[in-house]
Amino acid sequence: MMNVKDELKRLATEQTQRGGVRSVTLRDLGRAVGIKSPSVLYHFKNKDTLVFEITQDYVRRVQQTLSEIERRDTSAKKRLLAAVDMFLEVQVKHELCLCTMLAAEAHEVDERTQNLLREFFTDLEAWIARVLRTDEGNTLTPGQASARSQLILTALEGAMLLDKAGGEPKRLPALRSTLGRLVG
Numbered sequence: 001m002m003n004v005k006d007e008l009k010r011l012a013t014e015q016t017q018r019g020g021v022r023s024v025t026l027r028d029l030g031r032a033v034g035i036k037s038p039s040v041l042y043h044f045k046n047k048d049t050l051v052f053e054i055t056q057d058y059v060r061r062v063q064q065t066l067s068e069i070e071r072r073d074t075s076a077k078k079r080l081l082a083a084v085d086m087f088l089e090v091q092v093k094h095e096l097c098l099c100t101m102l103a104a105e106a107h108e109v110d111e112r113t114q115n116l117l118r119e120f121f122t123d124l125e126a127w128i129a130r131v132l133r134t135d136e137g138n139t140l141t142p143g144q145a146s147a148r149s150q151l152i153l154t155a156l157e158g159a160m161l162l163d164k165a166g167g168e169p170k171r172l173p174a175l176r177s178t179l180g181r182l183v184g
Contacts, residue, residue, distance in 0.1 A: 004033055004035065004043065005043040005044075007033050008029050008033060008040060008043055008044070008050070009050070009053060009054050009057060011029055011032050011033070012024050012029060012050055012051075012054050013054045013057070013058060013098060014095065015028075015029075016051070016054065016098060016101055016102070017090065017093075017095035017096050017097075017098050017101055018094060018095050018096075020101055020104070020105050020108075021051055021101075021102060021105050021108045021109060022105070022108060024047070024050075024051075025037075026040040026041065026047060026050075048109070048110040048112075048113070051102070051109055051110070051113050052109075052110065052112050052113045052116065054098065055098060055099065055102060055113050055116050055117070055120075056116065058098040058099065059099070059116060059119075059120050062086070062099075062120070062124075063123070065086050066083065066124075066127055069082040069083060069086075070131075075135060076131050076132055076134070076135030076138075076183050077135075077179075077180060077183045079131045080128070080131060080152070080179050080183055081176060081179060081180055083127075083128075083156075084156065084172070084175065084176040084179060085176070087156060087160060087172065088169075088172055088173070088176065090160075091160060091163060091164075091169050091172055092169075094164075096160050096161070096164055097157070097160060099117050099120045099121065100157050100160055100161060102117055103117050103121070103157075104161065121153065124153055125146070125149045125150055125153050126149070127149075128148075128149035128152050128153060129142070129145040129146050129148070129149035130145075132145045132148055132149060132183070133145045135183070152179070155175050156172070156175060158171075159171035159172040159174070159175045160172055
């Protein structure tokens with residue numbers, strides 16, 4: 001059974017992924033779990049702390065998933081497709097990657113969360129570059145792998161945003177198909 005703080009974080013994450021950080025109110029969160037908004041402040045000093053904590057949790061989950069992908073899949077193609085699938089699972093729920101949504105609203109979050117977002121995207125780019133460089137038969141230089149990972153991450157994040165705006169998930173599946181043909 002989930003405790004109140006974990007339930008508040010789960011709800012805040014879902015609301016942020018669907019509607020952005022402005023869609024999350026302490027009053028609505030409290031009401032959803034049957035407590036008053038001042039009681040939400042018992043668990044989180046303020047909304048900035050809540051957003052930072054849900055971002056930390058999300059980043060940890062993504063990192064764990066990427067580690068599992070690396071252990072499970074051996075080729076760059078399988079690893080990259082599995083990473084795209086991770087984001088497709090989010091999209092099926094009519095949500096965005098939490099960090100993508102928060103990046104689009106960077107002016108709405110505090111400096112700690114902005115720094116965490118920068119680290120997330122830097123680490124994800126580095127993971128993609130490492131995957132590209134460790135594939136059998138790889139001839140990419142580190143600079144080429146880095147440039148390619150920037151392109152892949154930009155396409156991935158852009159596809160999610162454009163699909164959300166368009167209301168129809170078609171760009172992310174197209175990106176998955178294209179990556180499958182380009183890599184390996």
